[in-house]
Amino acid sequence: MANAISDNKVDWKRIFFIFLGLTLFFVVYYMPSWKDAVDPTGKAFPLTREGKASIALFLLAGVWWVFEVLPIGVTSIAIGVMQALFAIRSAKDAFRDFMDPSVMFIFGSVVVGLAFTRSGLTRRLAYKMLAIVGENTRMILLGCLVVTAGLTLFMAHTAVAATIFPLLIAIYELYGEGDKQTNFGKSLFIGMAYAAGAGSIISMLGAARGPAAVGMFKEFTGMDVGFFDFPKYMFIIGAVMVILIWLYLSMVFKPEKKSIPGLRERVKALSDGMGPITRNEIFVILCVALVVIVMGLQSFIPALSKLDRAAIMLVSTLLFFLFGVLTVKDLEDIPWNIILLFSGAMSIGFCLWQTGAAQWMAINWLIMFQKAHWLVFVLSIAVFVLLMTNFIMNVAAIAISLPVSLVIAKYLGVSPEVILYASLVVAGQPFLLLIGAAPNAIAYESKQFSTGEFFKHGIVMSLVLIGVLALAIVTIWPLSGMPITLK
Numbered sequence: 001m002a003n004a005i006s007d008n009k010v011d012w013k014r015i016f017f018i019f020l021g022l023t024l025f026f027v028v029y030y031m032p033s034w035k036d037a038v039d040p041t042g043k044a045f046p047l048t049r050e051g052k053a054s055i056a057l058f059l060l061a062g063v064w065w066v067f068e069v070l071p072i073g074v075t076s077i078a079i080g081v082m083q084a085l086f087a088i089r090s091a092k093d094a095f096r097d098f099m100d101p102s103v104m105f106i107f108g109s110v111v112v113g114l115a116f117t118r119s120g121l122t123r124r125l126a127y128k129m130l131a132i133v134g135e136n137t138r139m140i141l142l143g144c145l146v147v148t149a150g151l152t153l154f155m156a157h158t159a160v161a162a163t164i165f166p167l168l169i170a171i172y173e174l175y176g177e178g179d180k181q182t183n184f185g186k187s188l189f190i191g192m193a194y195a196a197g198a199g200s201i202i203s204m205l206g207a208a209r210g211p212a213a214v215g216m217f218k219e220f221t222g223m224d225v226g227f228f229d230f231p232k233y234m235f236i237i238g239a240v241m242v243i244l245i246w247l248y249l250s251m252v253f254k255p256e257k258k259s260i261p262g263l264r265e266r267v268k269a270l271s272d273g274m275g276p277i278t279r280n281e282i283f284v285i286l287c288v289a290l291v292v293i294v295m296g297l298q299s300f301i302p303a304l305s306k307l308d309r310a311a312i313m314l315v316s317t318l319l320f321f322l323f324g325v326l327t328v329k330d331l332e333d334i335p336w337n338i339i340l341l342f343s344g345a346m347s348i349g350f351c352l353w354q355t356g357a358a359q360w361m362a363i364n365w366l367i368m369f370q371k372a373h374w375l376v377f378v379l380s381i382a383v384f385v386l387l388m389t390n391f392i393m394n395v396a397a398i399a400i401s402l403p404v405s406l407v408i409a410k411y412l413g414v415s416p417e418v419i420l421y422a423s424l425v426v427a428g429q430p431f432l433l434l435i436g437a438a439p440n441a442i443a444y445e446s447k448q449f450s451t452g453e454f455f456k457h458g459i460v461m462s463l464v465l466i467g468v469l470a471l472a473i474v475t476i477w478p479l480s481g482m483p484i485t486l487k
Contacts, residue, residue, distance in 0.1 A: 014069050021063035028056035029086065037363035040370060040408055051357035053088045054348075058357075058391060061348055065433060068451045072434060072444075073337040076344020079351075089351055097350050098343035101310035106158050106342050106438045107334070108313035112288055113162030113442075114330055115320045119280040122163075126170040127271040135263040137175075137184055137255040142246050144168060145191050149199030149242045153231075155292045157200035157207050157428075159313070161439035163288075164192055169446070174267070175260060183253035185448035191249050193454075194431060194461060196439035198241035201428035202234045205296050209427055213398045217420050220406055225420070233421055233480055237472050241429065244464055252457065280325050287316045338441045345435035348391065358388070366405055374412045374485065375473065378422050381405045382469055386426040386462060390436040398423050415483040418473060425469050431458035 034052060036044040057079060064075045080098065084091035097103075116122045133143035144164070151160040168188050175184055200206030204214070214225045294312050298304045320326045352358040362384060369380040385398060405419050430436025432455055434444050440454065478484055 014067075017063055017067040018069045021060040021069070024063065025056045025060040025082070028059060029053050037360045037367070039363050039367070045356065045360050045363055047357065047360045048355060050088050051355040051360060053086055054083075054351045054355045054357045055361070057082050057086075057088060058348060058352060061344070062391065062433075065435060066451055066455050071337055072441075072451070073340030073344075076340045076342075076347070079344040079348050083347070083351060089354065093354075094347055094351070097347040098340075100343075100346045100350075101308055103339065103343050103346055105156075105310040105313050107339055108310065108317050109156065109159040109162040109438065110334060110339070110442070111162075111317045111320065111326070112159055112291075112313075113165055114333060115284045115287075115316075115325050116163050117166040118330060119284045119325055120274060120278060121281045121284055122166040123170045124271070124274055124277070124281065126167045127267045127274075129167075130171065130174070130263060130267045131271070135259040135261065137257055137259060138246075138250050140171065140260075141184075141187055141191060141250065141255075144171065144188060145195040145242050145246050148192050148195040149202075149238065152196055152199035152206040153203045154205055154296070155288075156205070156295070156309070156313075157196040158438035158442075159288075159291075160199075161192065161196045161442040164196075165189075165442050165445065168192055172446075174263060175257070177256075179447070181448050182256055184255040184257070185446065186453070187249035187253040187255070189443040189446040189448045190253075190454060190457065191245055193437070193439040193443040194245045194249075194429070195242050197429040197431070197437055198238045198245065201425055202231050202238040204230050205292075207428060209398065210424065211298075213420060213424055213427075217416070221416050223416065225417075233477055233482055234425070236476055237425055237468060240468055241465065244468070245461065248457075248461065248464070283323060283325060284320070287319050291316050335442075335445045338438075338445060341435055341441050342438060345391070352391075361388075366408060370408045370412075374414045375470065377405075377408065377412055378414060378418055378473060379466060379470060381419060382422045382426045382466060385423045386430065386465070387432075389427045390430040390433040398427055410486075413486045415486055417482055418477070418484055421477070421482070422469060422473065425472075426465060429462075429465055431461040431465070433458070 029052070031052065033049070034047050036046045038044050060082070061075060061079055064070060064078070065072060069075075070078070076098075080091070080094040083089045083094035088094075116125075129143055129147060130140065133139045144167075148160060148164050151164070172185055172188060175182070177185070201210075204210040210230060218224055291312055294304060294307070295309060298307065298309075321328075352361075365384045366377075366381065369377045372380070405423075406416055409416060409419050428437075430440070434441045434451060434454065443449075444451070444454070473484065
């Protein structure tokens, strides 16, 4: 965002949102204590001083991130600083989260994308895809979304986004508009972020949230969820969302050019000019395949399940540097602003979790719907998880809502499977904020859209998502054999 003073002109809008965030923080921070949250069993959950303060920080960070009053990475640093200055958590705890394994997983995923670019593999893949989808810009967009979603069936959506991002850059260069923002550019990169989320819900390999939620579900209910249960119930939803994302973005961001004349010939010439596949390209493919295979086998081989996903991902980083695919100079091209963004997201997420604020909010939210129609209650859980997962880890959002919602579900006669899958559908598709998922932040590096634009269109797509989920609950899932209500 522009500096507060540019050409002797004060940016009043930026100043307003800086003070709005600070005002929300101090008003909530100095408010008298809030009343306890009480769950259906009558158990009270008090909100501590630190818990209320973490909600205050949550509001400040949200305003600053949405309206981009500071570089998004710098806002993340402010999250750690405020926790330490106002004794919300110790500085050691606040800043330790900046190097959480999840952050290092994202770092490793970004390095994978960088290796694809440096080796030339990205351009080779881009040319092959364009040769198939042709010259129509809408079909090019659809092809990019389908490829993105398809890859998440086999590898984590963070790694997919990091891999696809340079491919989209290569495609956008052929659009011929330089670095300036265009409707096609907006739809291409926002679409990539949305499609990565939609695809990631279909398979347990798409993100860590699936296996983690299944583990919690078994602990709470004693019920197992199989590897192939995910595609059985989630494939149609993921596929429908990809199509709806494409239709929406095609209408809202109508491409300036209906087609790119001569694209096929240009792509063929460029592809031929690359020559045969190189040793570095083969090495990158083998490294990524190794990582994906090991992560996939974790669901089937107990010994491998103990390996941390971040460590597995970072093996590829080490190999790229050991074998000279990347050099120390390439580290300068790492988008540290994005890495810091997720560091701050982890910090505020753990802050809400550890202070009890997240659980307090979940109970107060869900209790409002305990006497509602069962479908309204299930959708209220989905909305809560959807909102929370835009700010904190989606696994944490599920973890704080699942225990409470399963208790209430019994009174309403709702099957626990519906609660689990509804939560997973929305947890994988945080369309509002960049911090909601790594693909969102990676897409932002394109500089094709602002955080405000992402948020505005995310509201529409979030409403569409809830509508698709409601339709699935009453039609698709029963037809697929999922028990919806308890007999």
